[in-house]
Amino acid sequence: MVSVCRAADVVNGVPGAAQVHKDTWTWRVVANVDTLENLIEVMHGGAVGTLEVPCIIGEDMYDALVKAKDRLRTAITGGNATEIGNAIFDFEALVVSNCLFVDVLDPLLEFPGPMQFSAPNIQPPGNLAPSVKVGTQGTAIAGIIDTIENPCCCKLLVDLEWIALKNGLVGQQPTLPLF
Secondary structure, eight states, X not given: OEEEEEXXXXXXXXXXXXXXXXXXXXXXXOOOHHHHHHHHXXXXXXXXXXXXXESBOOHHHHHHHHHHHHHHHHHHHHTOHHHHHHHHHHHHHXXXXXXXXXXXXXXXXXXXXXXXXXXXXXXXXXXXXXXXXXXXXXXXXXXXXXOSSOBHHHHHHHHHHHHHHHTTOOSSOOSSOOO
């Protein structure tokens, strides 16, 4: 942020010269198995938007993510690069295959319920990751919601990529800055 303010010195009632001030922020990416565990808990317990359901909407999906995180922790503790890579690859596949990628989540379309008072209604998802319509072609499992406002799947995938980079597993040009 750039702002202009007057210098503090006042001479004969006249404020000091105008000075330009620029705020500078330095961000540092930190992702490891511990932060990944916290992220999963937040995404499972906190509601997103007015839908009032968490990003991780299925208990089965939550359990699968916790198991994947535990497998990754065990692999990293063991130090075997192949096991770490396999755990990360399987974790990524789990996220991508159970993610509902939408620009904006319209609950009337994704979670339709029975008509109420002659108007559409929503039926919030139950304990299992629900099937949702994918265009006119069929359905998919939606265990994690990913929208522009709440990019939950993307955040999980970026953290996994960072963990892979920090463990020396680089199979392609990294998309994250290295510090």
